[in-house]
Amino acid sequence: MINIYEVNETNKMVEQENLDVRTITMGISLLDCCDENLEKLNEKIYEKITRLAKNLVSTGEAISKEFGIPIVNKRISVTPIALVGGSACHSPEDFVTIAQTLDRAAKTVGVNFLGGYSALVSKGMTQADRNLILSIPKALATTERVCSSVNVGSTKTGLDMDAIKLMGEIVKQTAEETKEQDSLGCAKLVVFCNAPDDNPFMAGAFHGVTEADVIINVGVSGPGVVKTALEQVRGENFEVLCETVKRTAFKVTRVGQLVAQEASARLGVPFGIVDLSLAPTPAVGDSVAEILEEMGLESVGAPGTTAALALLNDQVKKGGVMASSYVGGLSGAFIPVSEDQGMIDAVVRNALTIEKLEAMTCVCSVGLDMIAIPGDTPASTISGIIADEAAIGMINQKTTAVRLIPVIGKGVGETVEFGGLLGYAPIMPVNPFSCEAFVNRGGRIPAPIHSFKN
Structure with a gap:
């Protein structure tokens, strides 16, 4: 059990040594939102995110105030969108509409970032994967809080060099699309090998398909x-x-465990990882x-x-x-x-x-x-x-x-x-x-x- 004594022991760390909980990230599965109609798909995505995450920011702020622990960011990760939009999206432009829906949902609930505009292509690309990847420059240029990641390899499957070649081009295009902001879009784009399903940090967070319907992951930091x-x-x-x-x-880590348990209990959402x-x-x-x-x-x-x-x-x-x-x-x-x-x-x-x-x-x-x-x-x-x-x-x-x-x-x-x-x-x-x-x-x-x- 974690007790208040352990929290008090960290007061000096918080006040003088920059200890903080860097993020509370709610992972949300969007697999049940899949639909062949793009408009309905976007409606389902927006509804589910705003319903489940409506109290995420206020809960984080309440925990921070009560325990005196800074919680810097509140974030959301979702199922890789290449999987969710496969049936409804027939072009990169279709995927961009989902990015804009995600951005609107993130703004509605007040989170800093939303991750999961992602594709997992370590062994090959479906047409949906390719369309999502091609949409990344425009998606990141027309949204504020959406983060994107692409997994191009793994120890089990090797490296998809076709995807790696494409991602070099996509990084350059994203830089061009956001050049008026010093190519800021690239700061929201990560290319992975062996990407984890439960990463709470941006820009690489997504909600893996092996995860529960909704979970709470916490990231702690204390250099x-x-x-x-x-x-x-x-x-x-x-x-x-x-x-x-x-x-x-x-x-x-004990501080992170406490925050994770509190957030899980107050939101009624299972605790994932610290x-x-x-x-x-x-x-x-x-x-x-x-x-x-x-x-x-x-x-x-x-x-x-x-x-x-x-x-x-x-x-x-x-x-x-x-x-x-x-x-x-x-x-x-x-x-x-x-x-x-x-x-x-x-x-x-x-x-x-x-x-x-x-x-x-x-x-x-x-x-x-x-x-x-x-x-x-x-x-x-x-x-x-x-x-x-x-x-x-x-x-x-x-x-x-x-x-x-x-x-x-x-x-x-x-x-x-x-x-x-x-x-x-x-x-x-x-x-x-x-x-x-x-x-x-x-x-x-x-x-x-x-x-x-x-």
Whole structure:
């Protein structure tokens, strides 16, 4: 049982160390909304979301006020829309109407973001999948709160290189469609390998088909808490370092467990998972990079960075699984460049490159996240970067993702301001050599030999 003593113990973390519950995300299945009539489909989607999530925001605010724990975002994830709209949508334009319905529903209930404008194409694309993917640029340009994701590979199925090639083109088109906002649409688009069904974080959240009709997932974050704890053991050996991270992660996860249980009870919705991901913000002292530097690195990106991140990720997960029976999602450490002031500083001082970030993704929770690149980067290069990251996930049996933002009209040395939790980012250089002939081969990269475990 969780008691108020445990909550009181976290007051200092909340007040001084940027501890927060990053999101309460309600997952909603839309499978029972399927209809061959597009207008009826949109009506059913809007009705179900607004009915089930009508009290989500007010409940989150009440819990936050009662327990003194900041709950930064309230969000919704839905069944991948390529599945829901397959019968009614015969063109990309048809799918755009669903995106606009989702956006309208999100605004009605007051959530920050709604995820699930998604397609799962790790082994191949249906016509509905292709139409949804082709609709993404227009859908993200004409909505404010809708987030999109596409899963292009898995350890079990291999990599769909046709989808990866297409996604490089879609990222560029999305950048063009939203170029008046510094290509902001790309900040709401994630390309996955091994995407989890219960991720509460945007922009990659969707409600998996194996989930219940409606659930509550909670994402907790506390980079500042971990950094402060490590300051107390500066210079100690790795055993002490690991134990400190693990104990801190335990305490943070217990806060998430409490919030999840309260939200579940008050909304009358089953509790899904707690995701303990160290998700940074642009706020001073809320940085994963600063945790790694507190471990003894002069700058994130220095030799030893990947080892430090591996240690951090592993100990966070070990502490989390002791604190809750239902730890899931992407639990670990995020390394988004634009959302982490320490990462931004490392890029500016030339200590951190895309290639080093890629190496770090072998051991972190997600992948190449919120990285601004020159707007004239070829679509094939973006596809190649997606393929590299997906291959890391496939071979290592972990989730990896790419959220690149080719900022139209800007180049290396310039910065782009996204605002809010999305922060700002320096434009990072990409390798200038072409991979076009490789990307254009088409077909699939087979699953690795260790996938055959049946």
